[in-house]
Amino acid sequence: MSDERKLAIICSKGSLDMAYPGLILANAARMMGIEADIFFTFWGMDIITKDKVDHLKVVPVGNPAMHMPQFIGGLPGMTDMATSMMKKEIEKLDVPPVGEFLQMVHDAGCGLYACKMASEMMHLKREDLVDEVDAILGAMEFLEKAEGAQLLFI
Template sequence: MGTAVTTPTTPFAERVAPVAEATRKVAIICSKGTLDMAYPGLILANAARMSGMDVMLFFTFWGLDIVRKDRMDHLHVSTVGNPSMHMPTMVGGLPGMEALATSMMKKEMARLEIPTVSEMVQMLSDAGAHLYACGLAMDMFKLKQEDLAPQVEGVLSAMDFFDKSEGAQIIFV
């Protein structure tokens, strides 16, 4: 073996089995409701839990669609104003284009066995992630907590968010 072989004892054990007080914490803000903006937050949250981190998700503005019972499994890909689609904006705006792109992406995700949004939300809840909705955005969209998936633990103000996410790394999607 060309690489140096070391025999540490404690540093190694600490790294692979971190002590309780060193638990990393992450807060993920989901502010967009398109399919391509929903998954990054959900998948990162899940990966963080799998790694043993404390995780909270905060759904605000269009991100509320990810946890709205009536919308969570009907999120769309945006074909207009999305340069990554490599399609002229006017073409993307033609009737049916968005539905087509959405169904193509959903098929590809099903092929890769990526769970649906509602399955992801259930998985996160089972994994012990904490899900919260933004109160102001709820008021704006005239939503009540019963309009949201039951896995959403509560409705928070922006200041509540900072209280709950103290010490966490914050990811904004």
């Protein structure tokens, strides 16, 4: 595999179904020897926030892939049901829960960075974020880090 190839992923969404694609791609990149970094910003901050990481949800409302009338998706308990169904299916595939996944990609050498502006906006300090986060960076600092990388916005 080419030594120069590099992947930079921006995770901007904090739902369970938006957390996995970035983590899976970053991990796949590392498994094949490609450098990988993830930058978490806006709602993506939930993925690396200590008291949120284990409580990410799949929200049926506004999601046409759920193939159900919108009003049903909005009924009480539907979000929890969709969430627990997805967690079960993910577990069957031997894919770890998000918290453990962060640790795995980090051990695999993937850099994990929190957005400085989003941290300030959400009043999150370093100690509010999971231990695996390497640093809180400004957008320009992350772009410097991502120089020459293939960039993916999720």
